[in-house]
Amino acid sequence: MRKTLLASVAALAVVPALAACTENASDGDGGDAKGNARALTVTSSADACELSSGEAPAGTLTFNVTNTGSDVTEFYLLGSDGLRIVGEVENIGPNLTKKLTVNAPEGDYFTACKPGMVGEGIRAAFTVTHSDEEQEVSASDQELIDQAQNNYRAYVQDQSAQLLAKTTEFVQLYKDGKDDDARALYPVAREHWERIETVAESFGDLDPKTDAREADVDFAAGEEWTGWHRIEKDLWPAEAKGYTALTPEERATYADDLLANTQELDKRVQATGADALEYPIDAIANGSIGLLEEVANGKITGEEEAWSHTDLWDFQANVDGARVAYEGVQGLLETKDAALAEELTTKFAALQALLDEYRDGEGFVLYTELTKDDTKKMTDAVNALSEPLSKLTAAVTS
Numbered sequence: 001m002r003k004t005l006l007a008s009v010a011a012l013a014v015v016p017a018l019a020a021c022t023e024n025a026s027d028g029d030g031g032d033a034k035g036n037a038r039a040l041t042v043t044s045s046a047d048a049c050e051l052s053s054g055e056a057p058a059g060t061l062t063f064n065v066t067n068t069g070s071d072v073t074e075f076y077l078l079g080s081d082g083l084r085i086v087g088e089v090e091n092i093g094p095n096l097t098k099k100l101t102v103n104a105p106e107g108d109y110f111t112a113c114k115p116g117m118v119g120e121g122i123r124a125a126f127t128v129t130h131s132d133e134e135q136e137v138s139a140s141d142q143e144l145i146d147q148a149q150n151n152y153r154a155y156v157q158d159q160s161a162q163l164l165a166k167t168t169e170f171v172q173l174y175k176d177g178k179d180d181d182a183r184a185l186y187p188v189a190r191e192h193w194e195r196i197e198t199v200a201e202s203f204g205d206l207d208p209k210t211d212a213r214e215a216d217v218d219f220a221a222g223e224e225w226t227g228w229h230r231i232e233k234d235l236w237p238a239e240a241k242g243y244t245a246l247t248p249e250e251r252a253t254y255a256d257d258l259l260a261n262t263q264e265l266d267k268r269v270q271a272t273g274a275d276a277l278e279y280p281i282d283a284i285a286n287g288s289i290g291l292l293e294e295v296a297n298g299k300i301t302g303e304e305e306a307w308s309h310t311d312l313w314d315f316q317a318n319v320d321g322a323r324v325a326y327e328g329v330q331g332l333l334e335t336k337d338a339a340l341a342e343e344l345t346t347k348f349a350a351l352q353a354l355l356d357e358y359r360d361g362e363g364f365v366l367y368t369e370l371t372k373d374d375t376k377k378m379t380d381a382v383n384a385l386s387e388p389l390s391k392l393t394a395a396v397t398s
Contacts, residue, residue: 038062042113044073044092049113049122057131058106060282060397065089066097071116077102077126078110085202087286090117091297101393103282104128118218141332148328149279152287155324156196156279160269163192167262171255174231177248183235187305187313187363190228194317195324198290200265210261213306226257229306236307281329285393288325291318292389296382300375302367312364315378316355323348326389329396337395340388347385354381 041052042065051063065075072093077086077100086109087102106128112121137145166189173182193200193211201207208216210227217225231254237243246254271277298304299315326344333341354377358365 039064042066042075042111043068044075044113044115044122045069046071046115047122049075049111049124051111051124051126054125055127055129056104057133058104058128059131059133060101060103060394061128062394063087063089063100063102064097065092065100065113067092067094069115070094074114074117074121075100076110076112076114076121077104078112078123080108080110082110082123083204085204090293099390101282101286101397103280103397106130141335144332144335145281148281148284148332152279152284152325152328153277155328156199157270159192159196159321160266163189163196164262164266166192167259171259174235175248175252175255177251179235183308186228186232186235186308187310190310191313191317191320193228194294194314195291195321196269197294197318197321198287199269203265203268206261206265210258210265213304215303226254227261228258230254231258232305233307239307239309281332282393282397284325285329285396288322288329289386289389289392291322291325292382292386294318295322296379296386300378300382302370305367309366309368310364311367312355312358316364319348319351319355322389323352326392329392332396333392336398337391340391340395343388344385344392347381347388351381351385354378 037053038056038059039062040056042063043050044065044067046069061077063075063077065073067073072091074088074090074092076088078084079086086104087100089098089100092098109126109128110123111126112123114121166185170182170185170189173179173185197211201211208227211229212225212227213229214225214233217223219225231251233240233243234246234251234254237245268275269277295315295318299311299318302309302311304314305311326348330341330345333344355364358370358374
């Protein structure tokens with residue numbers, strides 16, 4: 001059986017999911033012939049994660065997640081091992097509701113709410129039951145789906161290979177003490193990570209080791225901070241008050257660890273045969289949505305690159321990945337909702353035109369050079385695209 005990024009045809013394996021939220025998504029057909037609902041409500045509070053039902057029929061499921069607590073929360077649908085992310089919706093502020101749309105085959109799952117976005121979350125078993133109501137796909141639609149899957153797989157594999165090559169070069173420069181060269185390569189290498197971030201972060205064991213920000217680490221609980229941003233802080237010590245530089249030995253340890261985790265990521269992405277990843281059409285659509293949410297939650301705010309201030313490189317790379325994922329399903333979308341396809345194409349172009357205003361040579365200006373008016377324009381452009389993009393998954397799976 002082949003592994004899939006969304007579901008559990010290989011239920012015992014640790015398989016990642018392209019994860020994202022969809023807002024304003026359609027609730028689909030609402031259920032099966034027995035009256036079992038495919039649209040569920042989730043209420044996340046400080047100490048509870050309540051679902052309207054603990055089961056749903058196989059097919060396209062929509063989770064309407066409302067945060068009644070005082071902290072930002074997340075909601076996850078996890079595989080039977082409790083590790084594999086089938087789908088997630090992040091950054092749900094107090095009194096807000098977001099939707100997660102996934103295509104879930106029959107099987108055993110877990111749901112989890114994470115108040116404060118920390119820890120393992122409040123978990124419960126969830127069952128997807130058998131359904132005889134399978135949506136028929138026309139031959140022409142299947143051809144578009146197959147093309148989208150093959151093209152996106154090739155894109156992710158290419159970006160992963162380039163990430164590994166650039167990371168190998170970067171860590172050697174860093175270990176050799178060639179800090180100017182390492183600083184110059186840092187945002188360029190990270191672009192390849194950011195373009196496939198929703199794929200990379202779905203590997204729950206690799207993402208925290210590779211891309212955690214200092215604020216994400218619970219040092220009091222004994223968590224160790226490693227990865228790109230640990231090295232970033234050491235390369236830009238002037239931006240970190242009272243910072244003590246790493247020794248050559250410590251540099252080598254963190255550099256080797258980053259490279260090892262990147263090698264493991266590439267190994268999983270490039271796998272073939274029984275271990276090969278698959279990219280269902282809803283996963284590709286959710287990947288586009290998730291990448292744009294990454295822009296809204298970290299890049300526009302300047303929180304991602306706290307010391308290098310190279311956030312606009314990340315911004316561009318997230319937009320690149322979101323656009324490639326969208327263009328992969330665009331042909332299918334045009335057969336289902338031509339108006340939405342036209343709107344998305346126009347708003348992707350508008351966001352790119354705005355980003356181009358901040359180019360500096362082959363890169364971008366630093367985040368610290370942006371004014372409040374600059375960040376407001378970017379926020380407005382991202383929000384203008386986010387609203388129609390949130391409808392993508394429901395549209396292509398209808």
